[in-house]
Amino acid sequence: MVLLAQLRDRNQLDTSRVNDVILGCVEPVQEQAADIGFLSVAGGAVRTEFVGTWAAALVEAGVITAAAVPVSAREKWVEPQGDRRVELVFIGVGLDEAAMRVGLARCLV
Numbered sequence: 236m237v238l239l240a241q242l243r244d245r246n247q248l249d250t251s252r253v254n255d256v257i258l259g260c261v262e263p264v265q266e267q268a269a270d271i272g273f274l275s276v277a278g279g280a281v282r283t284e285f286v287g288t289w290a291a292a293l294v295e296a297g298v299i300t301a302a303a304v305p306v307s308a309r310e311k312w313v314e315p316q317g318d319r320r321v322e323l324v325f326i327g328v329g330l331d332e333a334a335m336r337v338g339l340a341r342c343l344v
Contacts, residue, residue: 246341268292268319291317 243250269292273284290308293299294317308318325335 246338248338269296289317289319291319 239248239250239253242248269288271286271289273282273286275282290299290304291312294301294304304312304318311318311320313320323339
């Protein structure tokens with residue numbers, strides 16, 4: 236796979252440790268910045284799920300007031316995005332955190 240070879244060469248990636256590569260593209264129906272989504276990739280299994288709506292989006296739309304934002308959302312609130320965020324979780328045995336951080340930093344645009 237050319238893409239995997241390019242990733243290997245660019246980032247000194249040990250491709251012998253790559254279990255699976257999922258490639259694809261999606262065509263969004265419309266902007267969905269207010270939606271909270273969940274994506275899980277485990278081996279060859281992929282699961283996506285709509286979880287809810289960001290409290291910040293509800294405030295911006297006038298659905299709720301700032302005072303009505305749940306405590307759980309307020310605890311994670313950071314201006315200007317409010318409670319919107321992306322979380323990336325790796326679960327495994329013997330993961331090299333420092334190496335993973337270096338590799339992820341190389342992905343930043």
